[in-house]
Amino acid sequence: MQLSKKNILPVLIFSLLALLIPALTWVGSMELKYSFMVLGGIMGAATCVVCLTNYRLGYYIVITVCFTIRLLERMAGAEFPVGVIQDVLLGCTLLGSIFSRRRDELVKVPLLRDPLIIVFTIYGAYLLLQFLNPNAITTGGTRLFTRVYLRNMILVLLSIKMINSMQDLRTFFKYWITMCTLAAVYACIQEWVGLLPFERRYISLYPDKFKTVVLLTGTRVFSFLSDPAVLGIILACCTAIIAPLLTASAKTISAGKKLLLFVALVLQILALGYSGTRTGYVMVPMGLLIFFLANLHNRNTIIGAMVFGLAFLAILFGPFHSNPTIVRVRTAFVGSNSDESLNVRDVNRHRIQPYIYQHPIGGGLMTAGVEGEKYNPGHVLAGFPPDSGYLRTALEQGWIGLILTCLYLYMMLCYAVKNYFRAREQIDKLLLIGVAGALFAGVVGQYAQETTGLFESAIMVYAFAGISIKTKYLLSTNTKAT
Template sequence: MASLATLLNNRSSGHFLLYSLIGCLYTVGVGFLVSRLGPVGGVLAILGPVVLVIIGSMLKEPRFSLFVYVQLSFIVGFSRFIPSAIPTGLLVDGVLFITLFSLFLNGKRMQWHRLRSPAFVLVGIWFLYCVIELANPEAPYRPAWFLHVRPFSLHWIQVACMVLVVPLTRNDIRIFVTTWLTWSFLAALWAFKQQYIGLTPNEQLWLDMGNATTHILFGQLRSFSFYSDAAQFGAEMAGATLVAVIWVFEEQSLKRKVFFACLALVYFWGYAVSGTRSALFVLIAGFPFYLLLKRDFKKLIIGVVVATPLVLLLMYTSVGSSNYQVQRMRSALTPMNDPSFILRLQNQEKMRTYLRDLPFGAGIGTTTDGGTRFSPWHWAAQIAPDSWYVQLWMETGRVGVTLYILILIGVVGIGIRRVWQLKDPWLIKIMYGFLAEFVGLAFMGYSNPVLGQFPTNCVIFISTMLVVSCYRWDTTPVKAESVTKSHSLTAPDRYETV
């Protein structure tokens, strides 16, 4: 007993000395940072240990890393509130690479056989094509490839690997959904503050730097909340509105129906104050797709009958034109009366001339910010694509954009098949919303590059992989063709179906 007590005392003394040493070193480090950097050094001294704890947790648990990625994707938009330029986009890259490293560190717990999923193969094919584009002889500055390949395909294949391999549970899906809807709700409230109370000095500075030309039209502010721009904010609000409306139809409880109906109204008005006309097509395309998913043709016909007069009212009358938001929605349905849409068509005609002999495009990284920064003299940098698919067309050619669209269709097709095989009502409700929103955003991609921007790309990268592997959480799971019989009977799979 005496020897045991002595051992414990020695161990306690050793821990005390170690912690004392760490404390002393930390104090010296804080003093050095404050003396050299002032208040900034103090902030770094406080954040440093927090960051180390987060990184350690990410390495220990890949599931935690995935949720850090989700939070950071929404926080990226706050960069305009930070005086000094911080590469928030690179922070997301860092989180994704740490997560991949964490997968290998915890490899024995991961479900690597799920990478045989047909959807992962499709995403892998698109990533491989983008890698081959690095050798495109037409690219004026090849290092710019690294800037645009991230939203094009790198992040998608990284997230796909994480979602499929990590043994996620139904509770993890609930956390993801709650996080997304909460951030969207806060974004709507901040947009209302911008619209009806006013802007912060940093937001006004952002507008004064040249963004007022696209965000103040006819004296009316297009609210952008804490997103990258009004188009991104409007798309996210339209997607959240669509999901909330679908869940109103799917819920059995009256209280939950009322709750989601209230959320839908908040999100819809958030979409309205964004002034993003093309986001209307998220709803126009997404909701009919949801009814097709349900194979409820009676409701589909009723929806068409109800919606047609409203569309005709917007297209052929001036009812509500005194309201700016209503007028913006009306102009989305009459594009040939819109000078900006006509200019887009003229730009596309110019591109068609340049791309006639470039089946693989001008090279990844030649348009928008990458082109302006690295090859401003090139024709691709001098024409605004104003569309996700047009940007892909310019950078990867008709071969690339065709392949990309076929892959999107393939992912949707796999998702439809998986959802139709589900038995669990809660899971069906969640997957209906995810898949319908993805289809709506894919349609909107013709007019805005929202599929390649935070946080929308984060949401759809995760949600699409959840949809194509949704059988994992069904109460009566359907075995994937790519999963062998032995895999379908493993303990982790049985655990996930509970």
């Protein structure tokens, strides 16, 4: 008896279930680490299929996986090839967007004529020239850095493809604020309850992670992200997005939604404090500064600035001397005689300046710091701690690379600010000034830390860059139409 079309699906499901029973038994008999690897492979294959068939969903899946995969690492007790996983998912999503039958991109971006994309392309060409840099010992670090650059550019292109209307922009930031709030909730739980057993076990296995988490003043929380620094940087940027939304009119955002946003903001500020990231503490007022300057005519903005200023002064000069979190926040702004780390950084920067002047194309990619010891052992910069994104760029890419980096960061800010003044709807204006504030906070944070070079924060910066590029053309088209 032949099977009809109606009977095929139940037979397939029954067959898969029959195969699943021995498969689960086999996986259960393996060690925990290998069980995670097998299950991860199955889930990864299914995720790749989803990214290929629905690139819009795949875009959000890529960001979610990149944000939460460190949690799976800690649960499994082993490091995963995170870069490879991200590359595969991004590649599948890109292919899905190219071969998608949906023609929902109503506004096209002239990729060959857009100024910011042209600067990105010139910077990419300069990175390719670094393969010929005679100062580098090997090209391993250059290959890795170029691969990361291509990954970031794919994210820019996918962000351009994803945002087809201002409603898509709002949907993205609903997702972004939700992810950051979940990260803040997890971080607060880690602070209030303590690290979970598998987290303590994981950081004890790796000395470099132990040093960044456990300090004399207490434990720095990291949520489900890679480390406390990434958590602090991302939450600092997200506060620059949430705070402006609280000044919206009742017509734009209802009181109930404002309450949720306020709770999310409080949780994120608490988690930022618990992360112990001094760079993040400085980034918060820098991100809000852009919003305050652009909205001095708004009464709600002035009230919000006064409240923020009073709270800031209370933290800096209030009678709180026993709380280690508040003490660490103060050292980010007023310094501390007992904290010599900032002084050491200044000494290192002055000591290395002659090298920058003598090497206009730098010492080669991935030659400074710990990466230099790994990819270019014996290099004069190997082991030198840059402690700054700009300093690392100047050392490895020379002042030519530093100029190109500053140029595209400046242009990203210009795009974001101009989009704010072009937008008509209040909700769009507040979101876009939040993007400008977040990018400005990241630019300032680059001085003290590699904010745009960290794994998850790079996703944020280049996703915002792609969104700013696409929004420019969306708003231009809407203006012409009216």
